[in-house]
Amino acid sequence: MTGGRADRAAGGRAERGSATVWTLGLMAVLMAAFAAVALLGQAVVARHRAGSAADLAALAAADRALDGERPACALAARVAAAQGAVLRRCVVVGEVSDVTAAVGGAQVRSRAGPPIAVSEPGTEPG
DSSP, rough: SHHHHHHHHHHHHHHHTTHHHHHOOOOOHHHHHHHHHHHHHHHHHHHHHHHHHHHHHHHHHHHHHOOOHHHHHHHHHHHHHHTTTEEEEEETTTTTTEEEEEEEEEEEEEEEEEEOOOOOTTTTOO
16 A cells, blocks of 8 residues: 555646636636627617618608609618618509618518508408
């Protein structure tokens, strides 16, 4: 039993600092997870902002649809810009507007126009 105490002392020295390595590894994993959650949150916020801007721009364009596509889309672009978005696409056909707005990497398409007449059940449209 000559090496028992020496072996324990050498083994203890070999493991010194391992808690620091494990702590640093755990911190790196937690920081990566936090960064991923933050990026996902930013993407969700951008998507909601783009959706709101697209809806408002489509409503504005539909409101001016009878003035023609150019004035309607110009108003839609101003409304989208006021919401912090960029109007990527604007088409007006009749009284219906179809726009696409973008915020960051998120793009949302929205349509607006008069409601479609729906007949009552059991009646035929005349």
